[in-house]
Amino acid sequence: MSAKLRLAINGYGRIGRCFLRALYESSACEQFEIVAINEPADLDSMAYLTRFDSTHGVFPGEVDQGKQTLIINGHSIKVTHAEKPESVDWGAYNLDVLVECSGRYSSRSELMRFIQAGCPRLLLSQPADGAAEVDQTIVYGINEHVLKGDEVLVSNASCTTNAIVPVLAALNRAFSLEHAFLTTLHSVMNDQPLIDGYHRSDLRRTRSAMQSIVPVSTGLAKGVERLLPELAGKVVAKAIRVPTLNVSAIDLMVTTKQVVSVEAINTQMQALAHNAKRLVAYSSHPHASVDFNHNPHSAIIDGSQTRVNGENFVNLLVWFDNEWGFANRLLDTLGYWATHLNLSSPVQFKQPA
Numbered sequence: 001m002s003a004k005l006r007l008a009i010n011g012y013g014r015i016g017r018c019f020l021r022a023l024y025e026s027s028a029c030e031q032f033e034i035v036a037i038n039e040p041a042d043l044d045s046m047a048y049l050t051r052f053d054s055t056h057g058v059f060p061g062e063v064d065q066g067k068q069t070l071i072i073n074g075h076s077i078k079v080t081h082a083e084k085p086e087s088v089d090w091g092a093y094n095l096d097v098l099v100e101c102s103g104r105y106s107s108r109s110e111l112m113r114f115i116q117a118g119c120p121r122l123l124l125s126q127p128a129d130g131a132a133e134v135d136q137t138i139v140y141g142i143n144e145h146v147l148k149g150d151e152v153l154v155s156n157a158s159c160t161t162n163a164i165v166p167v168l169a170a171l172n173r174a175f176s177l178e179h180a181f182l183t184t185l186h187s188v189m190n191d192q193p194l195i196d197g198y199h200r201s202d203l204r205r206t207r208s209a210m211q212s213i214v215p216v217s218t219g220l221a222k223g224v225e226r227l228l229p230e231l232a233g234k235v236v237a238k239a240i241r242v243p244t245l246n247v248s249a250i251d252l253m254v255t256t257k258q259v260v261s262v263e264a265i266n267t268q269m270q271a272l273a274h275n276a277k278r279l280v281a282y283s284s285h286p287h288a289s290v291d292f293n294h295n296p297h298s299a300i301i302d303g304s305q306t307r308v309n310g311e312n313f314v315n316l317l318v319w320f321d322n323e324w325g326f327a328n329r330l331l332d333t334l335g336y337w338a339t340h341l342n343l344s345s346p347v348q349f350k351q352p353a
């Protein structure tokens, strides 16, 4: 049996925990092992929130605790509680990849602190401040093939970018887009307070997450253009947080150079879902967002909501589980990257079918 790739997680919040759980809920645990987690919270809370999850339900495995270890299905994971990258002896874990899920590090100089502290390479659970701050930004299914194995800092983009880029790419191929306007309706996140409270930089994010629909800033348009340079200058985006726990939607408006119809758009979207089965799904059932909780796709296109105004003004609705879909894409990107890494001991990885 070949060696497993050794992973660590920095920041064990929503995405860190979903990443661990996605690994244990899939065959990926035959390929990867998590050997360390760094998270400021105490071990009791980490074990408790691994076991019980209001969004994804009870963990479908065994969760135990040892001395500074979290034990998942009998595997021991070393736990530290440092706030700074250099406060952890990462070198001692003989890591292959650190999955950075704290959301606190987005510039090259900040991310390189982990490398200087003994991590060989990082996969980031958010977009970096700019394209040049990381070696590659990946949306799995679109550009993972650019990974050659010599990268040190790789970003997995955002959940919203993973959801919309495959859809925009397919629409542009089929109908040539003139303009795209994206409105993300995103579930609440832990950077919002339950009741009004201070926020370091955003007045609107001081407001109770469960009481209001809250517009927030977004770098989505830049993120899309980073992945689809052929759409540079054509994309505008805004983001609105809505008081649901999980599952988000993108209200997408595009104008096309070609004359289109609802049927023509939906035929292309069904073809996309057929060709990218694990990543994109198509639905025409009368669903509400909660129906897509724990859905591993990057995007689910709701064909029942497709509208066309005139000959070329199109409106689509795209659902995505912002936590679970994204956590599964982190695994996919890792799987592809791993096949190209130059590791001291050869590792044989299966790519997902």
Ligand SMILES: NC(=O)c1ccc[n+]([C@@H]2O[C@H](COP(=O)([O-])OP(=O)(O)OC[C@H]3O[C@@H](n4cnc5c(N)ncnc54)[C@H](OP(=O)(O)O)[C@@H]3O)[C@@H](O)[C@H]2O)c1
Pocket: 010, 011, 012, 013, 014, 015, 016, 038, 039, 040, 041, 082, 083, 084, 101, 102, 103, 104, 125, 126, 158, 159, 189, 190, 191, 322, 323, 326
């Ligand atoms: N949630 C989503 O839907 C989603 C989807 C895709 C990508 N992302 C991205 O993933 C990142 C994490 O998001 P999240 O929703 O998982 O946030 P979260 O639930 O707040 O989790 C972040 C965790 O990291 C911890 N942390 C803070 N500073 C740290 C440090 N210096 N070192 C180690 N851990 C630290 C936090 O502890 P404290 O609470 O004590 O600060 C928290 O437990 C963000 O960049 C986000 O944009 C989120």
